[in-house]
Amino acid sequence: MKRIITVTVINQSGVLNRVTGLLMKRQFNIESITVGHTENPEISKMTFVVNVEDEQKLEQLLKQLQKQVDVLKVNDITEKQIVVRELALLKVVSPPAVRAEINSIIEPFRASIIDTGKNVVTFQVTGSPEKIDAFIDLLKPYGIKELTRTGVTAFVRETQKVNAPQLSILK
Amino acid sequence: MKLTVEEAEQVYEEPITTKAPRQLNGADVFIETLKKHQVEVIFGYPGGAVLPIYDALYKNPIKHILARHEQGAIHAAEGYARVSGKVGVVIATSGPGATNLVTGIADAMMDSIPLVVFTGQVATTVIGTDAFQEADIIGITQPITKHNYQVKDVADFPRIINEAFHIASTGRPGPVVVDIPKNMATSLFVTPEENSQEVNLPGYQPTTKPNFLQIQKAAQAISTAKQPLILAGAGVLFAKATNELAVFAEKYQIPITNTLLGLGGIEGNHPLFLGMAGMHGTYTANMAIQTCDLLINVGARFDDRLTGNLNYFAPNAKVVHIDIDPAEIGKNVPTEIPIVADAKEALEALLAQGSPNGNTAAWLESLNISKEQYPFHYQASEERGLLPQQVLELVHEYTNGDAVVTTDVGQHQMWTAQYYKFTQPHNWVTSGGLGTMGFGFPAAIGAQLAKPNAKVVSIVGDAGFQMTLQELSLLQELRIPVKVIILNNQALGMVRQWQETFHGERFSQSLIPVQPDFVKLAEAYDIKGYKIETFEDAKVLLKEALESDEPVLIDCRVVQKESVYPMVAPGKGLHEMIGVKPE
Numbered sequence: 183m184k185r186i187i188t189v190t191v192i193n194q195s196g197v198l199n200r201v202t203g204l205l206m207k208r209q210f211n212i213e214s215i216t217v218g219h220t221e222n223p224e225i226s227k228m229t230f231v232v233n234v235e236d237e238q239k240l241e242q243l244l245k246q247l248q249k250q251v252d253v254l255k256v257n258d259i260t261e262k263q264i265v266v267r268e269l270a271l272l273k274v275v276s277p278p279a280v281r282a283e284i285n286s287i288i289e290p291f292r293a294s295i296i297d298t299g300k301n302v303v304t305f306q307v308t309g310s311p312e313k314i315d316a317f318i319d320l321l322k323p324y325g326i327k328e329l330t331r332t333g334v335t336a337f338v339r340e341t342q343k344v345n346a347p348q349l350s351i352l353k
Numbered sequence: 354m355k356l357t358v359e360e361a362e363q364v365y366e367e368p369i370t371t372k373a374p375r376q377l378n379g380a381d382v383f384i385e386t387l388k389k390h391q392v393e394v395i396f397g398y399p400g401g402a403v404l405p406i407y408d409a410l411y412k413n414p415i416k417h418i419l420a421r422h423e424q425g426a427i428h429a430a431e432g433y434a435r436v437s438g439k440v441g442v443v444i445a446t447s448g449p450g451a452t453n454l455v456t457g458i459a460d461a462m463m464d465s466i467p468l469v470v471f472t473g474q475v476a477t478t479v480i481g482t483d484a485f486q487e488a489d490i491i492g493i494t495q496p497i498t499k500h501n502y503q504v505k506d507v508a509d510f511p512r513i514i515n516e517a518f519h520i521a522s523t524g525r526p527g528p529v530v531v532d533i534p535k536n537m538a539t540s541l542f543v544t545p546e547e548n549s550q551e552v553n554l555p556g557y558q559p560t561t562k563p564n565f566l567q568i569q570k571a572a573q574a575i576s577t578a579k580q581p582l583i584l585a586g587a588g589v590l591f592a593k594a595t596n597e598l599a600v601f602a603e604k605y606q607i608p609i610t611n612t613l614l615g616l617g618g619i620e621g622n623h624p625l626f627l628g629m630a631g632m633h634g635t636y637t638a639n640m641a642i643q644t645c646d647l648l649i650n651v652g653a654r655f656d657d658r659l660t661g662n663l664n665y666f667a668p669n670a671k672v673v674h675i676d677i678d679p680a681e682i683g684k685n686v687p688t689e690i691p692i693v694a695d696a697k698e699a700l701e702a703l704l705a706q707g708s709p710n711g712n713t714a715a716w717l718e719s720l721n722i723s724k725e726q727y728p729f730h731y732q733a734s735e736e737r738g739l740l741p742q743q744v745l746e747l748v749h750e751y752t753n754g755d756a757v758v759t760t761d762v763g764q765h766q767m768w769t770a771q772y773y774k775f776t777q778p779h780n781w782v783t784s785g786g787l788g789t790m791g792f793g794f795p796a797a798i799g800a801q802l803a804k805p806n807a808k809v810v811s812i813v814g815d816a817g818f819q820m821t822l823q824e825l826s827l828l829q830e831l832r833i834p835v836k837v838i839i840l841n842n843q844a845l846g847m848v849r850q851w852q853e854t855f856h857g858e859r860f861s862q863s864l865i866p867v868q869p870d871f872v873k874l875a876e877a878y879d880i881k882g883y884k885i886e887t888f889e890d891a892k893v894l895l896k897e898a899l900e901s902d903e904p905v906l907i908d909c910r911v912v913q914k915e916s917v918y919p920m921v922a923p924g925k926g927l928h929e930m931i932g933v934k935p936e
């Protein structure tokens with residue numbers, strides 16, 4: 183199962199290494215990871231998307247992360263009300279003949295064109311990973327020359343449904 | 354900034370200037386801070402990157418044991434830490450000095466031994482340039498340390514050292530590495546010295562007090578259990594909770610088994626003690642695990658050598674697990690009642706709850722019968738020659754179970770665990786989790802330094818001893834009266850046993866064709882050596898050797914074709930032990 187986990191850490195050199203090293207050592211698969219500092223420059227937040235086999239493995243993962251000296255807080259936010267955002271950049275083959283067509287496709291995604299060449303256009307799109315997947319799928323037939331995604335970052339929403347399901351260990 | 358080679362060398366070899374009036378540099382503050390932590394002995398080995406530190410040590414001495422290999426130094430520090438309950442302190446130089454420590458660091462991590470390990474490093478100005486004797490020891494030790502640091506500002510020395518000692522010795526103990534670039538040791542220390550040893554680690558707050566609700570749940574489970582069992586691990590020893598453990602077991606009349614590392618947590622001859630459990634544990638202890646209705650794990654981590662195949666482990670038991678490390682709870686065995694706490698505090702809290710239920714008499718009775726029916730057994734005869742078990746029974750007899758005993762790894766280790774019945778806690782030093790050959794002998798040196806008046810016996814195999822025997826120099830130099838007993842089966846005995854049992858007797862690289870004359874070797878180090886070949890000789894010579902106040906080495910020529918039984922074969926459940934009864 184895919185989980186979104188946020189890890190708040192003291193912003194020290196080596197801490198990213200320690201956290202990702204730990205995941206590797208315990209055989210967890212990181213699908214994506216984003217890191218940046220928070221409103222406090224001494225504190226960083228990492229957002230992981232991880233694939234875990236079952237609840238027991240998940241519990242292990244959270245506990246092992248929590249155990250690290252530089253880790254302040256670990257949260258599995260998968261089942262909370264959250265906003266999840268990712269950014270993708272795509273270079274798409276776009277000769278003038280099809281450019282208008284492509285533009286109409288990207289409209290609903292509120293993607294923006296950030297660079298244009300003779301036959302290639304670079305798009306930037308932000309949103310949930312699913313939205314980005316859909317966007318990529320739509321543009322594939324035109325020929326994607328290059329693609330890069332940032333991985334997700336996420337926030338827990340201010341208001342939570344009262345009985346949002348939670349893992350027992352997080353209670 | 355790019356340095357020329359000359360410039361880099363100059364930074365690296367920068368001489369220390371002692372100006373008058375003398376100002377403190379990083380190395381001086383380093384030694385001062387160790388003194389504040391009451392470090393009484395350092396195990397180490399100098400080299401280029403730590404020259405400033407050794408210079409500061411020269412001017413402001415702390416007892417330093419110059420091992421003959423860094424691995425010897427760190428295993429000695431582990432032995433010292435285990436027996437003294439204090440933090441073991443190690444210093445090595447950068448590069449090869451630091452990498453020689455890796456095995457010991459990993460060993461300490463697996464067995465939760467509190468160590469603070471200082472490694473030299475090339476100057477910060479050249480880190481990352483593949484400078485002479487540079488190794489990324491922070492990267493290398495990251496997965497095998499509880500935490501590690503590199504000093505990047507000389508002003509951080511006191512804080513980092515304080516934190517390192519705090520992290521190593523609290524919660525679940527473990528090794529902390531502090532990497533010291535040479536120019537940090539030589540830089541002037543300008544920050545006004547603060548006296549405080551307080552640490553501020555918001556991300557590190559081990560829970561020691563048990564949750565009251567969980568204690569009540571456990572007490573409730575104890576009050577209804579008919580066949581409860583305590584599995585006591587090394588956590589009991591780290592928490593210094595051996596008294597509480599005995600009182601708890603006696604009050605509720607619950608039998609106890611130990612993990613390998615938990616031995617000594619309860620007296621070896623205690624009527625409630627079933628012996629060690631696990632791969633080479635007693636049949637009674639393993640069957641008790643398989644049939645108990647309540648399993649109370651106090652400070653053990655359900656290691657695979659203890660549990661056997663998890664699918665068959667303790668099938669009828671409700672599990673209570675007391676551990677200071679929450680990540681150990683539920684890791685291998687589903688746990689109904691998790692108690693994150695220091696073992697002593699948890700046992701005290703449990704003792705304050707409820708009264709004995711009087712339900713366990715029949716259970717204890719059946720276990721006592723089992724103990725009588727299934728003792729450890731061996732077949733001795735004059736033709737077969739001297740058996741390792743016979744030697745160990747004599748060692749136990751001649752030391753009354755009061756000795757500090759260290760072992761290496763292999764058959765002799767398992768036999769020692771089986772046959773030596775400890776009367777005291779903190780007298781047992783062995784490498785459990787990592788199973789490190791070469792551990793036992795240097796660990797005995799550290800143990801003897803921790804307890805100068807104790808009888809320290811190091812039981813080693815002929816193969817493992819040869820991995821760190823250079824430390825015989827320390828016995829010679831310091832007249833440390835360790836008794837080295839080699840159970841010499843001229844084989845990698847444990848490997849030989851597995852090849853006999855699981856690989857069709859194809860003894861691939863496990864029989865040692867030639868060996869040194871261990872007695873002569875001892876003599877080369879000015880240590881009295883004995884060679885023992887028969888049980889009759891053993892009775893006389895072992896007694897004499899063990900009574901000596903000097904270091905001695907005893908080469909016991911034991912039967913090669915002898916295997917450790919009973920045994921839970923790999924992949925099997927604890928109830929499937931083989932070799933339970935003599936054939």
Ligand SMILES: Cc1ncc(C[n+]2csc(CCOP(=O)(O)OP(=O)(O)O)c2C)c(N)n1
Nearest residue numbers: 763764765788790814815816817845846847
């Ligand atoms: C450093 C290391 N290398 C290899 C092993 C694998 N191993 C485990 S026991 C053993 C044999 C040990 O032989 P010896 O020291 O003579 O002890 P014995 O089993 O004969 O009592 C070996 C090779 C190990 N545990 N550690």
Ligand SMILES: [Mg+2]
Nearest residue numbers: 814815844846
């Ligand atoms: Mg051997």
